[in-house]
Amino acid sequence: MKKKIVAYNRVEQPVLDDLKEKYDVRFFKNVDTKNDPEFLGHLSESEGIIGLGTPIDAELLDNAPNLKIISNVSVGYNNLDLGEMNKRNIMGTNTPGILTDTVADAVFGILAATARRIPELDHFVKNGEWQAEAIGEECYGINIHHKTLGIIGMGRIGKAIAQRGHFGFDMDILYHSRNRKPDAEKTFDAGYRELDALLEESDYVVMITPLTPETEGMIGKREFQKMKSSAIFINGSRGKTVVEQDLIEALENGEIASAGLDVYEQEPVASDNPLLTMKNVVTTPHIGSSTHETELSMSKLAGENLEAGLRGERPPNLVNPEAFNENE
Template identity: 45%
Template structure:
């Protein structure tokens, strides 16, 4: 049987599924380093979320054939390196779509209407009569939403924005998604045009060499002074210092963030003293149901790949292009 290391603890039903198909070892590398290093040379697959897989690990895992990320992102993996070594990389994009859309709508409404700021004012006893105009936020309905990164999550957000909030929706992507346009009514725009015209700018990009600090000082200067900026992709897609400056200089109205350049945030980070910033702890997919679905999807992809079948969520198509069957 194939040897699999699950380096984050899977739900019980996922564990049972994997144990029926392979020799499963559930090992937390940070807490059980010696045991992890003992099993790693025989491991044909790794499954979990967050473990860096690089040359150092590959050198110690000569039998490795599959890395199945129980997440939509794969920035913990050196995908090019794994592809060169013939290692299949999979992720779980399908399981996260609806829950991420929920989270991003929560951030959009929370940041636009200043909900967390108002929550603190009420808890601190500062509400003693009708809320003053200085506490007012901005409408979300009938505004323009600009989505940067039109994948599955972007499509679902565009659909909800159009149908539920009567928003005008535009998007920017490396390439046009005409099917998404037909399904959601979203309109493709060049990035500069989207930034200048949108009331809400939402980033849903993965982190790559091309996207790192893609949103910086120049981008924020193009945005409306009433714009709300949201990031649910990866923290380093945004130049955080440029965002801080844009908020301090009132170049934009507010921000809602679920991801950051450094996680967790250092205790002295300026965001903690900025009431116009709504912060979440990288919890966009953080529901019990979704995390279980993600792990089950990852497990299914892993077993399929070990059996020589092409997984649906294959990250590195070049592995199959090289003739892997």
């Protein structure tokens, strides 16, 4: 009898097809994982979960007595309650490395789009508002080159963003992270700063930290008031690293110039969110890793993680080794 697996959201079809040849796989998309009877019925007999964004907590795990591994199709794993998983010897995995350049491309694209007001001016042209050959200052943007880029979180993606800014746009790079990064300091001539100093000195502030208890709400009213009034804020990390209402007020009050956002406190964004009506805000729907090539590579790696765990082996990208050690 084939082992049962739950697949949930954003598992690419070639990987899903491959898994279905080997396992009894049921795919679910955007269902209520706490109340959907079909999901819970299959979960109760499943040994593995693969997918994106499924909240894993004690309540869900109580319905999954046979579960051995949860394979996230993402680098982040803040949806996993690792403490509960460790108690039950359930392994968790992620897909690091693959999406580094893709996310950095997206973040820098959002930065450029915000600085040069590209979405706003695209509508300006398409709506027939471009009436004179020479545009006026109402269409002017802000330079990127030779400005100061402050990066909060100098991990793989932070370094890739620094690379683009330093070598591509001759930007001065500042960074703040839990630990100093000598390699980034050498390669990108990056300067380490305490958070307040980074906020005060940077023309562009890019948030690219994981969501942890330490980073939740890390940027709020006080931090926005530290920034230059001409600063542009970019969030490519997780929505809850920022106090969204404080961001809205900072934009409304002119404490910062503009923002580019790929992530939000609530996703999808509520239609009445004030950010959606602000001309000085560029919004994208959490597109960080969303290219055909990257999504397929992430799904493949998640599949490898899943199958290793089902075989009782240590998965390549195990995030809670305690669970595996206890299984040995």
